[in-house]
Each structure stands twice: as structure tokens, then as C-alpha cells.
Amino acid sequence: AQTVTQSQPEMSVQEAETVTLSCTYDTSESDYYLFWYKQPPSRQMILVIRQEAYKQQNATENRFSVNFQKAAKSFSLKISDSQLGDAAMYFCAYRIRDDKIIFGKGTRLHILP
Amino acid sequence: SAVISQKPSRDICQRGTSLTIQCQVDSQVTMMFWYRQQPGQSLTLIATANQGSEATYESGFVIDKFPISRPNLTFSTLTVSNMSPEDSSIYLCSVEARLYQETQYFGPGTRLLVL
Numbered sequence: 001a002q003t004v005t006q007s008q009p010e011m012s013v014q015e016a017e018t019v020t021l022s023c024t025y026d027t028s029e030s031d032y033y034l035f036w037y038k039q040p041p042s043r044q045m046i047l048v049i050r051q052e053a054y055k056q057q058n059a060t061e062n063r064f065s066v067n068f069q070k071a072a073k074s075f076s077l078k079i080s081d082s083q084l085g086d087a088a089m090y091f092c093a094y095r096i097r098d099d100k101i102i103f104g105k106g107t108r109l110h111i112l113p
Numbered sequence: 114s115a116v117i118s119q120k121p122s123r124d125i126c127q128r129g130t131s132l133t134i135q136c137q138v139d140s141q142v143t144m145m146f147w148y149r150q151q152p153g154q155s156l157t158l159i160a161t162a163n164q165g166s167e168a169t170y171e172s173g174f175v176i177d178k179f180p181i182s183r184p185n186l187t188f189s190t191l192t193v194s195n196m197s198p199e200d201s202s203i204y205l206c207s208v209e210a211r212l213y214q215e216t217q218y219f220g221p222g223t224r225l226l227v228l
Contacts, residue, residue: 033215033216035216037219042221043203043221043222043224044219044220044221044222045156045205045207045219045222046219047114047216047217047218050213050216091155091156095215097214097215100158100161100171101156101158101217103155103156104155105154105155106155
């Protein structure tokens with residue numbers, strides 16, 4: 001069964017610094033998709049970044065980038081120049097086509113002013 | 114990305130009553146999904162709703178407790194029936210992106226407290 005593990009329940013980072021959130025997953029599939037979602041206190045789930053497993057190039061979206069290590073089944077999120085608005089719960093997620101999304105338990109990120 | 118709205122945004126309900134949550138999308142979508150997020154927890158899929166067919170429920174969720182309607186391609190409802198305090202959660206609907214269908218976009222959620 002596919003699983004997604006986020007080993008850091010909480011993290012803190014100083015404003016303007018860089019932070020990396022860890023995610024590992026377990027699968028026997030070769031073609032799948034990985035996501036990071038952000039859930040601020042307003043509770044809306046917001047897509048931060050997506051990665052297709054067949055693409056070797058790491059996805060980037062402005063200050064957000066991933067380090068996708070397919071062999072190691074690792075998918076970490078790097079947030080550069082952290083801002084107060086980045087404070088949220090971050091969920092790593094995995095999906096194969098036509099199946100449900102599997103979410104990790106989340107990492108709560110605090111931004112220290 | 115799709116614009117998704119949910120009503121109500123929050124509610125406080127008495128044990129034994131039912132609440133219907135509405136999800137409206139600004140464009141036609143094939144698949145809509147309903148999730149539950151219990152306090153401090155991750156998201157759990159309740160069911161997948163296709164227009165014109167019965168919803169498909171995940172293990173542990175049954176139609177009698179969580180009836181779902183999907184009357185058209187832009188709207189769905191989830192009813193939480195015969196509520197108990199254990200049903201206190203955030204309920205979120207989501208849709209598949211048009212271009213990248215493996216990607217889901219979420220509504221703002223409905224926070225439900227059952228007393």
C-alpha cells in the first residue's frame with residue numbers, strides 16, 4: 001500500500017531564512033504524481049507545487065522548490081526567503097492516475113519574525 | 114484553477130440532527146470529491162461524486178451517514194446525518210484540474226462542531 005510520511009510534525013524558521021520540509025513515500029509504481037499543499041489557519045488547502053515522477057527536473061514555483069529523489073522516494077520542499085504568510089500546515093501528497101490522493105500527516109511551519 | 118465555494122463556512126449543530134454542505138464550482142467538472150479533516154489530522158477521502166451516477170464511498174464511510182448528491186457538473190452536496198460529536202471536523206470538497214487531472218483544487222472548507 002502506498003504511504004506518505006512527513007517526519008517533522010512542527011518546524012520553525014526565521015523570517016527571510018530558508019527551510020526544508022521532508023517527505024518520503026512508499027510505492028511500487030513508476031508513474032505517479034507528488035504534491036505539496038499548504039493549509040493556513042483559514043483552512044483552505046492551496047496547491048503549492050506538483051511534480052510528475054517521470055520528470056527528472058525538480059519543480060519550482062517562485063520561492064518554493066522541491067528536491068525529488070525518485071530512487072530514494074523522497075520529495076522535500078524548500079521555501080526560500082520565508083515570509084510570515086508562509087506560516088501554515090504543509091501536506092505532502094501522492095497520487096497515481098485514476099486513484100485517490102494519499103496525504104501525509106502534515107508539518108506545521110512557524111515563521112519567527 | 115477552478116474557483117470553488119462552500120456553504121456554510123461553519124456551523125454548530127446539535128447531536129442527532131443533519132447538515133447539508135453545498136459545493137459550487139465556477140466551471141464544469143467531471144469528478145468532485147468530499148474529504149473530512151478531523152481536528153489536527155490529515156485529510157481523509159469520504160467519497161467521489163460523478164455527475165449522473167451514484168457516489169463511490171471509501172472504506173469506513175456509508176451512504177446512509179453521508180448521502181451525496183451531484184445534480185449537475187458544477188454542484189454537489191454532502192449531508193452529514195444523525196450527527197454525533199465525533200462528526201466535528203472540517204469538510205472539504207475538491208475538483209480535478211482541467212489541464213492536469215491528477216491535480217485537485219480544494220474549496221475553503223466547512224467547519225462543523227457538533228454539541
